[in-house]
Amino acid sequence: xxxxxxAVDKFIxxxxxxxxxxxxxxxxxxxxxxxxxxxxxxxxxxSDNITLCVSKGLNVIEQDIDNGLSxxxxxxxxxxxxxxxxxxxxxxxxxxxxxLRVGKECIISFPxxxxxxxxxxxxxxxxxxxxxxxPFEWYxxxxxxxxxxxxxxxxxxxxxxxxxxRTVQVAPGFKKRTSGWLNRAWPNLFAAYxxxxxxx
Amino acid sequence: xSEPNTYPATSMLIAPGSAGIVEPKKAHFGxxxxxxxxxxxxxxDIVYETYGQLNxxxxxxxxxxxxxxxxxxxxxxxxxxDKKPGWWDNxxxxxxxxxxxxxxxxxxxxLGGCAGSTGPSSINPETGKQWGPDFPTLRVRDWVESQRxxxxxxxxxxWAAVIGGSLGGMQAMRWALEYPxxxxxxxxIASAMKLSAQNIAFNKTSRTAISSDPDFHGGRYHEHNTLxxxxxxxxxxxxxITYLSDNVMGEKFGRDLRxxxxxxxxESELEFQVESYLRxxxxxxxxxxxxxxxxxxxxxxDFFDLAREYGDDPVKAFAAAKCRFLVVSFTSDWRFAPExxxxxxxxxIGAEKSxxxxxxxxxxxxxxxxxPVERYNQVFSAYMQYAAxxxxxxxxxxxxxxxxxxxxxx
Numbered sequence: 001x002x003x004x005x006x007a008v009d010k011f012i013x014x015x016x017x018x019x020x021x022x023x024x025x026x027x028x029x030x031x032x033x034x035x036x037x038x039x040x041x042x043x044x045x046x047s048d049n050i051t052l053c054v055s056k057g058l059n060v061i062e063q064d065i066d067n068g069l070s071x072x073x074x075x076x077x078x079x080x081x082x083x084x085x086x087x088x089x090x091x092x093x094x095x096x097x098x099x100l101r102v103g104k105e106c107i108i109s110f111p112x113x114x115x116x117x118x119x120x121x122x123x124x125x126x127x128x129x130x131x132x133x134x135p136f137e138w139y140x141x142x143x144x145x146x147x148x149x150x151x152x153x154x155x156x157x158x159x160x161x162x163x164x165x166r167t168v169q170v171a172p173g174f175k176k177r178t179s180g181w182l183n184r185a186w187p188n189l190f191a192a193y194x195x196x197x198x199x200x
Numbered sequence: 201x202s203e204p205n206t207y208p209a210t211s212m213l214i215a216p217g218s219a220g221i222v223e224p225k226k227a228h229f230g231x232x233x234x235x236x237x238x239x240x241x242x243x244x245d246i247v248y249e250t251y252g253q254l255n256x257x258x259x260x261x262x263x264x265x266x267x268x269x270x271x272x273x274x275x276x277x278x279x280x281x282d283k284k285p286g287w288w289d290n291x292x293x294x295x296x297x298x299x300x301x302x303x304x305x306x307x308x309x310x311l312g313g314c315a316g317s318t319g320p321s322s323i324n325p326e327t328g329k330q331w332g333p334d335f336p337t338l339r340v341r342d343w344v345e346s347q348r349x350x351x352x353x354x355x356x357x358x359w360a361a362v363i364g365g366s367l368g369g370m371q372a373m374r375w376a377l378e379y380p381x382x383x384x385x386x387x388x389i390a391s392a393m394k395l396s397a398q399n400i401a402f403n404k405t406s407r408t409a410i411s412s413d414p415d416f417h418g419g420r421y422h423e424h425n426t427l428x429x430x431x432x433x434x435x436x437x438x439x440x441i442t443y444l445s446d447n448v449m450g451e452k453f454g455r456d457l458r459x460x461x462x463x464x465x466x467e468s469e470l471e472f473q474v475e476s477y478l479r480x481x482x483x484x485x486x487x488x489x490x491x492x493x494x495x496x497x498x499x500x501x502d503f504f505d506l507a508r509e510y511g512d513d514p515v516k517a518f519a520a521a522k523c524r525f526l527v528v529s530f531t532s533d534w535r536f537a538p539e540x541x542x543x544x545x546x547x548x549i550g551a552e553k554s555x556x557x558x559x560x561x562x563x564x565x566x567x568x569x570x571x572p573v574e575r576y577n578q579v580f581s582a583y584m585q586y587a588a589x590x591x592x593x594x595x596x597x598x599x600x601x602x603x604x605x606x607x608x609x610x
Contacts, residue, residue, distance in 0.1 A: 017552070041555075047579075050579060054526070054558075054579055054583050054586065059555055062558050063557075071542065073550060
């Protein structure tokens with residue numbers, strides 16, 4: 001099971017209505033369906049992923065979230081998820097606003113570009129970092145808006161988004177811990193991956 | 201709305217994936233049928249075909265609702281040397297999206313049709329003459345009602361799925377609202393919750409082509425031993441233009457000539473390939489389709505408005521639906537544009553229904569829903585395979601209890 005499934009799981013209420021933006025092959029929705037019996041809906045643009053979701057009996061809508069969520073009513077979902085997708089959208093600030101309009105609470109996860117490994121890559125090797133969470137080369141990556149933990153929190157402050165909880169995961173290669181002391185002390189430097197539970 | 205015009209020749213062998221040789225059946229309903237316009241048909245006949253085996257608990261039945269010019273012959277062949285399979289043979293058969301190894305497929309000719317079910321060319325028992333233009337005006341809900349009667353007769357308490365493209369999709373949606381307990385899945389392809397003004401305008405133009413044919417005689421052409429072929433052909437030509445996209449017409453025909461020449465010094469009458477295509481389509485249709493049925497079907501299309509009786513609120517309309525929905529649209533379809541499907545999906549989300557939506561990038565316009573399109577086939581197949589898993593018993597299981605049905609034998 002993926003680490004982020006477990007991390008997201010604890011923020012989701014039993015039987016709640018969940019919208020998963022950029023749901024991919026539906027792994028998260030399927031997990032939440034099994035663990036929390038959620039009423040889930042995925043949004044995806046990749047045709048193969050849509051077929052995979054459909055074959056699992058999941059609800060999935062073909063839609064580009066960069067065009068907004070105007071077809072979803074205010075407060076119509078208990079939780080809106082955006083896992084590992086924030087860095088791939090054209091206007092992360094706009095998508096965040098839309099998520100908070102549609103959902104009562106939101107969960108956002110992204111790879112932290114401020115992680116020491118990324119900095120190391122850039123500083124010593126002078127190259128864009130490639131890692132477990134950022135496996136693409138700069139020229140073919142869907143990830144066009146990398147940010148750091150600090151950047152994200154600054155945007156939340158600017159948009160008056162309330163952070164309910166932050167969970168961070170350490171770098172690949174380290175022993176798996178979701179909140180080591182380094183993480184807690186300097187998440188911007190030591191978190192490879194951050195998960196935020198936010199609300200208005 | 202139209203049938204694909206090219207079929208592989210299958211005269212030698214029945215191709216793998218074919219539903220095989222199929223035979224139409226007729227269901228007779230002796231009781232009066234009250235039409236939603238208030239008039240009464242003393243009795244009705246419904247012609248239908250079935251493909252695949254009904255399982256022991258009757259949980260694997262799928263209803264196919266046809267579009268404007270379709271009929272009961274959706275798949276397979278009527279004889280071994282039949283050149284043309286049913287209109288949805290691309291998607292119905294063993295191993296196909298609507299897999300007859302798993303499903304028992306029922307496909308009928310709608311009431312008011314001209315392929316054997318009671319319609320304008322049937323005899324009105326009260327007058328002993330053909331109904332002609334006096335046949336009652338039908339609405340989509342009348343088709344759903346007659347399909348429900350057929351389901352009762354076949355002892356199908358609940359369809360595994362009700363499936364339709366275009367006008368057929370409207371019937372599938374109406375099923376979900378009228379009989380929410382009687383279907384588990386509703387598949388709506390290239391359809392809309394109501395027609396746009398432009399769509400009604402096309403239908404009006406087609407009807408005017410028919411009614412202004414001197415051979416139409418106000419719909420009483422049979423009494424004059426004639427047929428309004430010219431009008432019907434023009435109606436079909438208009439239809440075909442709107443079922444294809446600009447791009448696919450360009451690719452298929454370009455500016456190629458069928459006869460004549462562009463050369464200087466030669467005076468000849470030109471015929472473009474596209475002209476020849478439309479002429480052929482019009483001619484074939486005008487020989488085989490009934491003009492009064494065309495009028496009736498297009499009027500039912502125009503009339504349909506899913507949410508009219510629900511305060512024009514489609515979210516309210518879908519509130520009672522219990523089934524899951526698959527909605528599919530095609531990017532180049534300008535007759536039933538993806539926007540219409542997105543509106544439907546939005547209403548279903550608003551009503552908190554289970555819905556999946558795929559917007560298929562295909563160049564063939566509205567006709568895409570009938571044609572082999574890889575991605576459409578993949579997502580449609582994936583959806584139906586999941587639906588097949590829910591059918592309790594497989595076709596050869598004999599020890600399943602009878603479904604708890606409320607069947608009213610007609």
